[in-house]
Amino acid sequence: MHPMRHGMLMKLMPFLCKIGFECGTTDTCKTDADCTGGLKCVIESPSYSQCTDCTPAAFATQCESMSETFLLAAEAKCGISTCKDRCPHHTDADCDKPDSCVVQQDGYYAKCVDCTNSTSFNEQCIYWSEQMRTAAEAKCKLNCTKLPPPSPPGPSPGGHNCAELQCTAPAQCVEQADHSWAQCVDCTNATTYAQQCKGWSPSIRTAAAAKCGLPCTADSGGACHAPDLPCPKPQSCVTQADGYFSQCIDCTSEQWFDSNCKYWSDQIRTAAEKACNLECPK
Numbered sequence: 001m002h003p004m005r006h007g008m009l010m011k012l013m014p015f016l017c018k019i020g021f022e023c024g025t026t027d028t029c030k031t032d033a034d035c036t037g038g039l040k041c042v043i044e045s046p047s048y049s050q051c052t053d054c055t056p057a058a059f060a061t062q063c064e065s066m067s068e069t070f071l072l073a074a075e076a077k078c079g080i081s082t083c084k085d086r087c088p089h090h091t092d093a094d095c096d097k098p099d100s101c102v103v104q105q106d107g108y109y110a111k112c113v114d115c116t117n118s119t120s121f122n123e124q125c126i127y128w129s130e131q132m133r134t135a136a137e138a139k140c141k142l143n144c145t146k147l148p149p150p151s152p153p154g155p156s157p158g159g160h161n162c163a164e165l166q167c168t169a170p171a172q173c174v175e176q177a178d179h180s181w182a183q184c185v186d187c188t189n190a191t192t193y194a195q196q197c198k199g200w201s202p203s204i205r206t207a208a209a210a211k212c213g214l215p216c217t218a219d220s221g222g223a224c225h226a227p228d229l230p231c232p233k234p235q236s237c238v239t240q241a242d243g244y245f246s247q248c249i250d251c252t253s254e255q256w257f258d259s260n261c262k263y264w265s266d267q268i269r270t271a272a273e274k275a276c277n278l279e280c281p282k
């Protein structure tokens with residue numbers, strides 16, 4: 001992206017962030033001095049940084065729902081080398097023995113799996129995403145034989161935490177990082193997951209993406225949210241000036257822009273014209 005356009009996009013992105021998760025702007029933190037309460041600034045990439053609690057107890061619970069790349073950066077920054085059942089370096093040495101590190105094909109997620117016990121393998125594999133199951137079957141040379149039929153579609157029941165909530169397999173409980181909400185999510189069917197995840201809160205989306213190893217992508221021209229609901233490439237997530245709504249806009253095609261812009265709200269059109277440096281035909 002043209003540097004000037006990029007700068008404008010960043011300025012448009014408001015603070016929609018909670019400490020610890022779901023932030024996606026360069027403004028989130030640059031150094032530890034930008035973080036309050038003794039938190040440390042973890043910089044995953046030029047476009048994603050986050051104030052993070054590096055105390056061992058807080059880290060141990062929060063790390064479970066971090067994305068693969070953020071977890072790597074957070075472990076390095078906090079000087080903590082382990083997170084239960086996670087192996088972000090993609091080596092067996094990350095895992096407690098006898099577990100092995102299973103990396104799914106897209107590299108987005110890896111987890112520690114006990115390949116030595118086919119009973120526990122079969123109990124747990126029903127909760128994994130298709131990608132994770134395929135990778136684990138290959139690495140462990142075991143088959144996941146106990147997969148139950150998919151659960152009927154419908155709204156997931158929600159509750160405050162996973163202790164209160166009973167999910168029917170293959171759905172499993174996903175709890176947001178601040179423990180204020182949990183819901184049942186089926187990680188095993190990527191098609192229904194991709195449809196349903198767009199309607200979830202950013203916190204649940206972040207937690208589910210980590211637990212299931214399945215990121216969520218916005219529809220072309222649809223509502224988006226950085227970084228848990230990015231736009232399909234080459235579209236950009238444009239946020240209106242008051243910060244209450246963001247939409248996927250293709251700044252790379254004037255033809256796309258011109259034919260779609262008349263349907264947008266005034267606020268999004270104004271923000272998109274600035275972000276893309278294009279004008280909507282009158």
Ligand SMILES: *[C@@H]1O[C@H](CO)[C@@H](O)[C@H](O)[C@H]1NC(C)=O
Nearest residue numbers: 114116117118119120121123
């Ligand atoms: C294998 O896993 C099952 C179920 O989790 C457990 O009951 C059993 O003790 C395990 N066997 C060994 C040898 O660890």
Ligand SMILES: *[C@@H]1O[C@H](CO)[C@@H](O)[C@H](O)[C@H]1NC(C)=O
Nearest residue numbers: 118137140141142143144145
């Ligand atoms: C897993 O299933 C495949 C196909 O059904 C079979 O060829 C293979 O031998 C099985 N592997 C194990 C370890 O049971």
Ligand SMILES: *[C@@H]1O[C@H](CO)[C@@H](O)[C@H](O)[C@H]1NC(C)=O
Nearest residue numbers: 130150153188189190191192
């Ligand atoms: C996923 O769910 C949809 C809708 O319920 C169903 O049509 C499809 O067969 C399921 N796919 C898999 C792989 O189970």
